[in-house]
Amino acid sequence: MPIDQTRKQIADAAVEAVFGIRLTTDALPGEPASAAELREKLMTQAFADSWTRTALDQKTRSLITVAVIATLGSDRELRAHVGGALKLGATPDELVDLFIHLGAYIGAPRAGAGWAVASEVLVKHAKRTKDASQ
Amino acid sequence: MPIDQTRKQIADAAVEAVFGIRLTTDALPGEPASAAELREKLMTQAFADSWTRTALDQKTRSLITVAVIATLGSDRELRAHVGGALKLGATPDELVDLFIHLGAYIGAPRAGAGWAVASEVLVKHAKRTKDASQ
Amino acid sequence: MPIDQTRKQIADAAVEAVFGIRLTTDALPGEPASAAELREKLMTQAFADSWTRTALDQKTRSLITVAVIATLGSDRELRAHVGGALKLGATPDELVDLFIHLGAYIGAPRAGAGWAVASEVLVKHAKRTKDASQ
Amino acid sequence: MPIDQTRKQIADAAVEAVFGIRLTTDALPGEPASAAELREKLMTQAFADSWTRTALDQKTRSLITVAVIATLGSDRELRAHVGGALKLGATPDELVDLFIHLGAYIGAPRAGAGWAVASEVLVKHAKRTKDASQ
Amino acid sequence: MPIDQTRKQIADAAVEAVFGIRLTTDALPGEPASAAELREKLMTQAFADSWTRTALDQKTRSLITVAVIATLGSDRELRAHVGGALKLGATPDELVDLFIHLGAYIGAPRAGAGWAVASEVLVKHAKRTKDASQ
Amino acid sequence: MPIDQTRKQIADAAVEAVFGIRLTTDALPGEPASAAELREKLMTQAFADSWTRTALDQKTRSLITVAVIATLGSDRELRAHVGGALKLGATPDELVDLFIHLGAYIGAPRAGAGWAVASEVLVKHAKRTKDASQ
Numbered sequence: 001m002p003i004d005q006t007r008k009q010i011a012d013a014a015v016e017a018v019f020g021i022r023l024t025t026d027a028l029p030g031e032p033a034s035a036a037e038l039r040e041k042l043m044t045q046a047f048a049d050s051w052t053r054t055a056l057d058q059k060t061r062s063l064i065t066v067a068v069i070a071t072l073g074s075d076r077e078l079r080a081h082v083g084g085a086l087k088l089g090a091t092p093d094e095l096v097d098l099f100i101h102l103g104a105y106i107g108a109p110r111a112g113a114g115w116a117v118a119s120e121v122l123v124k125h126a127k128r129t130k131d132a133s134q
Numbered sequence: 135m136p137i138d139q140t141r142k143q144i145a146d147a148a149v150e151a152v153f154g155i156r157l158t159t160d161a162l163p164g165e166p167a168s169a170a171e172l173r174e175k176l177m178t179q180a181f182a183d184s185w186t187r188t189a190l191d192q193k194t195r196s197l198i199t200v201a202v203i204a205t206l207g208s209d210r211e212l213r214a215h216v217g218g219a220l221k222l223g224a225t226p227d228e229l230v231d232l233f234i235h236l237g238a239y240i241g242a243p244r245a246g247a248g249w250a251v252a253s254e255v256l257v258k259h260a261k262r263t264k265d266a267s268q
Numbered sequence: 269m270p271i272d273q274t275r276k277q278i279a280d281a282a283v284e285a286v287f288g289i290r291l292t293t294d295a296l297p298g299e300p301a302s303a304a305e306l307r308e309k310l311m312t313q314a315f316a317d318s319w320t321r322t323a324l325d326q327k328t329r330s331l332i333t334v335a336v337i338a339t340l341g342s343d344r345e346l347r348a349h350v351g352g353a354l355k356l357g358a359t360p361d362e363l364v365d366l367f368i369h370l371g372a373y374i375g376a377p378r379a380g381a382g383w384a385v386a387s388e389v390l391v392k393h394a395k396r397t398k399d400a401s402q
Numbered sequence: 403m404p405i406d407q408t409r410k411q412i413a414d415a416a417v418e419a420v421f422g423i424r425l426t427t428d429a430l431p432g433e434p435a436s437a438a439e440l441r442e443k444l445m446t447q448a449f450a451d452s453w454t455r456t457a458l459d460q461k462t463r464s465l466i467t468v469a470v471i472a473t474l475g476s477d478r479e480l481r482a483h484v485g486g487a488l489k490l491g492a493t494p495d496e497l498v499d500l501f502i503h504l505g506a507y508i509g510a511p512r513a514g515a516g517w518a519v520a521s522e523v524l525v526k527h528a529k530r531t532k533d534a535s536q
Numbered sequence: 537m538p539i540d541q542t543r544k545q546i547a548d549a550a551v552e553a554v555f556g557i558r559l560t561t562d563a564l565p566g567e568p569a570s571a572a573e574l575r576e577k578l579m580t581q582a583f584a585d586s587w588t589r590t591a592l593d594q595k596t597r598s599l600i601t602v603a604v605i606a607t608l609g610s611d612r613e614l615r616a617h618v619g620g621a622l623k624l625g626a627t628p629d630e631l632v633d634l635f636i637h638l639g640a641y642i643g644a645p646r647a648g649a650g651w652a653v654a655s656e657v658l659v660k661h662a663k664r665t666k667d668a669s670q
Numbered sequence: 671m672p673i674d675q676t677r678k679q680i681a682d683a684a685v686e687a688v689f690g691i692r693l694t695t696d697a698l699p700g701e702p703a704s705a706a707e708l709r710e711k712l713m714t715q716a717f718a719d720s721w722t723r724t725a726l727d728q729k730t731r732s733l734i735t736v737a738v739i740a741t742l743g744s745d746r747e748l749r750a751h752v753g754g755a756l757k758l759g760a761t762p763d764e765l766v767d768l769f770i771h772l773g774a775y776i777g778a779p780r781a782g783a784g785w786a787v788a789s790e791v792l793v794k795h796a797k798r799t800k801d802a803s804q
Contacts, residue, residue, distance in 0.1 A: 004272075030525030032494040034323070038502050038517060041317050042510040046238040049309050053234060055227040055302070060194055061235060067198045068239050071205045073475065073743065074511040076518075092702035093189040100187060100708050101195060104180040105202050107643040108712040109744040115708060116746070123700030138674075164659030166628040168725070172636050172651060175719050176644040183711050189704070207341065207609065208645040210652075226300040234306050241509040242310040243342040249306060250344075257298030314506040321502060323495040328462055329503060335466045336507050339473045341609065360568040361457035368455060368574050369463060372448040373470050375777040376578040377610040383574060384612075391566030406540075432793030434762040436591070440770050440785060443585050444778040451577050457570070475743065476779040478786075582774040589770060591763040596730055597771060603734045604775050607741045629725040636723060637731060640716040641738050 008040060011047035018051060018062065018084040059088045067098055070114030071106050078114060082121040092122050142174060145181035152185060152196065152218040193222045201232055204248030205240050212248060216255040226256050276308060279315035286319060286330065286352040327356045335366055338382030339374050346382060350389040360390050410442060413449035420453060420464065420486040461490045469500055472516030473508050480516060484523040494524050544576060547583035554587060554598065554620040595624045603634055606650030607642050614650060618657040628658050678710060681717035688721060688732065688754040729758045737768055740784030741776050748784060752791040762792050 008025075015023050025039035051061065062085040069078045085095065095118055102111035142159075149157050159173035185195065196219040203212045219229065229252055236245035276293075283291050293307035319329065330353040337346045353363065363386055370379035410427075417425050427441035453463065464487040471480045487497065497520055504513035544561075551559050561575035587597065598621040605614045621631065631654055638647035678695075685693050695709035721731065732755040739748045755765065765788055772781035 028521060028525060030528035031521055032498055032524070034495050034498040035517075035521070038498050038505070041502050042505045042514050042517075045313055045317070045505060046510050049313070050231075050235045050238045053231045055225065055231040056197075056235075060197060061231070063190075063194060064198055064201045064232060064235060065239065068201050068205050068236065069511050071202050072240065072509070072511055074515050076515060077511040091189065093704050096702055096704040096708050097184075097187045097189040097195070098198060100711050101184045101190075101198060102202065103643075103708070103712045103715060104184045105199065105643045105645060106206065107639075107641045107742070108716050109641060109739050109742055109747040112712050113744050113746060115705075115712075119698060119701055119705065122702070123698060126700035162655060162659060164662035165655055166632055166658070168629050168632040169651075169655065172632050172639070175636050176639045176648050176651075179639060179715055179719070180644050183715070203645050206643070206645055208649050210649060211645040227302050230300055230302040230306050234309050237306070237310045237313060237509075239509045239511060241340070241504075241507045242314050243337050243340055243345040243507060246310050247342050247344060249303075249310075253296060253299055253303065256300070257296060260298035318499075318503045318506045321499045323493065323499040324465075324503075328465060329499070331458075331462060332466055332469045332500060332503060333507065335470050336473050336504065339470050340508065359457065361570050364568055364570040364574050365452075365455045365457040365463070366466060368577050369452045369458075369466060370470065371574070371578045371581060371777075372452045373467065373777045373779060374474065375608070375773075375775045376582050377605050377608055377613040377775060380578050381610050381612060383571075383578075387564060387567055387571065390568070391564060394566035430789060430793060432796035433789055434766055434792070436763050436766040437785075437789065440766050440773070443770050444773045444782050444785075447581055447585070447773055448778050451581070471779050474777070474779055476783050478783060479779040586767075586771045586774045589767045591761065591767040592733075592771075596733060597767070599726075599730060600734055600737045600768060600771060601775065603738050604741050604772065607738050608776065627725065633720075633723045633725040633731070634734060637720045637726075637734060638738065640720045641735065642742065 007044045007048045010052060011040075011044045014047040014051040015043065017058070018047075018088065019080060020087055059085070059090055062088045063090055063094065063098055066095070066118070067102060070099070070102055070110065070118075073110060073113065075113075075117050078117045079121055082118045083125070086121070086125055092126075095122065141178045141182045144186060145174075145178045148181040148185040149177065151192070152181075152222065153214060154221055193219070193224055196222045197224055197228065197232055200229070200252070201236060204233070204236055204244065204252075207244060207247065209247075209251050212251045213255055216252045217259070220255070220259055226260075229256065275312045275316045278320060279308075279312045282315040282319040283311065285326070286315075286356065287348060288355055327353070327358055330356045331358055331362065331366055334363070334386070335370060338367070338370055338378065338386075341378060341381065343381075343385050346385045347389055350386045351393070354389070354393055360394075363390065409446045409450045412454060413442075413446045416449040416453040417445065419460070420449075420490065421482060422489055461487070461492055464490045465492055465496065465500055468497070468520070469504060472501070472504055472512065472520075475512060475515065477515075477519050480519045481523055484520045485527070488523070488527055494528075497524065543580045543584045546588060547576075547580045550583040550587040551579065553594070554583075554624065555616060556623055595621070595626055598624045599626055599630065599634055602631070602654070603638060606635070606638055606646065606654075609646060609649065611649075611653050614653045615657055618654045619661070622657070622661055628662075631658065677714045677718045680722060681710075681714045684717040684721040685713065687728070688717075688758065689750060690757055729755070729760055732758045733760055733764065733768055736765070736788070737772060740769070740772055740780065740788075743780060743783065745783075745787050748787045749791055752788045753795070756791070756795055762796075765792065 012022060025036050025043060027033050027035040065081045066085050069081055099111050099115045102114060146156060159170050159177060161167050161169040199215045200219050203215055233245050233249045236248060280290060291311060293304050293311060295301050295303040333349045334353050337349055367379050367383045370382060414424060427438050427445060429435050429437040467483045468487050471483055501513050501517045504516060548558060559579060561572050561579060563569050563571040601617045602621050605617055635647050635651045638650060682692060693713060695706050695713060697703050697705040735751045736755050739751055769781050769785045772784060
């Protein structure tokens with residue numbers, strides 16, 4: 001079934017709250033038109049159906065997301081969600097604790113690989129924060 | 135290298151804070167004596183090295199643990215940690231939010247299988263709470 | 269956001285077309301009321317958002333589902349979807365070909381474990397068909 | 403045991419039918435000579451033992467392959483098999499449906515990562531088709 | 537392509553060397569006849585193509601097999617291969633070392649779940665050995 | 671709990687025995703200071719708690735590590751540990767046998783992807799050995 005526009009708008013707002021940007025779901029040139037529906041569904045599945053809920057606060061949900069995506073090993077998504085976690089109020093020390101926990105629960109290779117991605121985001125973030133304060 | 139007794143005692147205390155019980159690490163009859171070292175290492179890796187940290191609070195760490203173990207699909211550990219999450223102050227509604235999130239991030243089959251395990255723990259917990267209040 | 273009733277009804281119809289049954293999404297006694305929303309979301313994510321599409325035919329989508337769930341190793345879901353595949357017109361020989369393919373692509377242990385589940389469904393199905401024809 | 407030449411030739415033909423190219427299995431300079439046997443075994447395992455079967459048609463087997471490899475997250479193999487799927491008659495819209503299905507069954511991060519790879523192949527394919535028709 | 541009888545016989549002999557038993561590959565009543573080919577392929581893929589090689593010794597290959605299957609989480613296969621490892625000369629202490637290593641590399645939950653399976657095999661083996669010596 | 675210096679030194683020595691180098695665990699500029707503790711924990715978990723054990727010899731443990739990390743799909747760690755395996759006495763032919771085994775047990779795509787990484791290490795190693803002997 002098609003994505004209704006209300007779900008799409010709700011997802012857009014949730015994406016903006018997490019990442020600080022709008023994500024386009026348009027099909028790229030060369031993709032079939034239906035690729036837009038694919039992007040809408042992946043986006044609403046996460047951002048209309050889950051990120052809009054209120055029993056968990058957004059920072060906790062964000063930390064859970066980082067942990068799960070590091071377990072799956074999806075680096076591009078991990079990069080985005082570490083940035084999201086910082087935006088939603090997680091501290092670098094909380095992220096260190098999270099990856100120490102992953103070391104115990106998913107093993108050193110995957111936890112280390114995830115930390116390498118997270119670290120890049122933290123280092124850029126520290127630089128931007130420092131530059132902004134000068 | 136052998137587990138030093140301080141690490142072991144710290145892990146014992148952390149296990150008790152999460153699960154409300156002491157875990158034995160003794161070798162079973164028929165196992166080699168070194169099986170005790172295996173159990174100590176698995177326990178200290180998680181409970182001395184990670185659960186003792188303080189940047190993340192214990193309830194958040196517990197919710198992260200539930201999410202990661204559901205992603206790995208280890209049912210017995212999941213059962214224990216859903217109980218731990220309730221003990222550390224997570225509510226059933228927070229656990230529902232967590233598994234809705236997993237539906238989006240790891241897919242319906244694994245999220246549904248994880249919820250089946252979590253649900254059993256919640257149902258028993260509700261029954262115990264009800265019995266205790268009568 | 270809540271599941272709207274149209275999505276729910278569309279998912280109900282798609283579930284019935286695949287499995288021949290209605291699935292309840294009600295919360296169990298002892299679960300929080302929000303568990304119904306979790307079940308609705310897992311169901312609509314798959315059955316309103318994907319099974320209703322028409323570029324792939326239902327039998328092909330069903331075979332893909334069996335292959336993916338065997339790769340994930342979710343036995344309960346696998347059992348249901350092997351039954352669904354038979355209902356949607358897949359033959360036992362097609363399922364054998366699928367698991368031979370999985371042997372090459374995900375390795376013998378997972379393919380063999382998946383076949384053990386699929387075989388149980390086929391054997392029951394063969395027995396039912398035979399009984400019905402007597 | 404060594405690969406017999408008949409199996410090797412059957413696999414070569416099946417590879418050519420799927421990808422439109424011959425794959426060499428020769429050892430690279432610096433690899434041990436036995437690396438050729440490794441490549442032959444990986445190739446015959448898939449292409450002599452499975453792709454030669456006839457209960458599933460090749461297009462369906464190809465779509466199943468794309469779904470399974472996206473679930474495993476092996477990008478290089480995914481790229482090759484999305485190309486193979488197009489060669490065997492799958493349409494871009496069928497691939498969109500497949501990745502929408504993966505969104506529901508393996509979660510948005512892995513489905514999105516897989517689509518990013520598939521999309522590159524589709525975009526190049528569209529460009530080549532357009533250039534060829536001018 | 538069909539399994540040739542030479543490959544099948546070589547695999548039979550390798551299975552017997554690892555597990556001490558013959559495995560039937562016959563189709564079960566209610567399975568299609570082609571299920572025999574599936575079982576033959578899964579068996580020859582491992583036992584004709586790999587276990588017959590000689591660069592690695594059988595005990596080392598067996599320990600590697602145990603480690604990989606514990607990582608995949610396939611319990612039934614793990615049980616068989618822990619038995620195989622003991623038959624091929626691995627000691628219980630070597631298996632303890634292997635699962636301590638898995639604790640570090642795949643995390644405590646999966647290593648602990650794998651050890652639970654391995655431990656059952658060791659305990660039965662110790663009992664059998666003790667009974668036999670009385 | 672903090673890493674005690676004895677565990678750290680033991681891990682340093684074990685890392686040097688496997689990889690021939692010292693690994694720094696210092697926090698990078700822009701990372702929080704606690705990142706050093708994360709690196710120490712990931713390192714001691716593997717190198718103080720497991721690599722120091724003596725029931726398995728180091729070459730066997732190294733081959734097991736390569737197999738497990740190829741199964742997890744962590745390329746950077748795989749590269750390091752293939753180098754480690756060569757340093758600890760594994761031969762290129764043994765690594766070929768290992769990846770043929772993985773073909774059967776984890777499937778051709780992951781075994782092939784792992785071999786692509788291992789092959790790069792072997793080719794460089796062959797070149798260095800050849801250069802050194804001239």
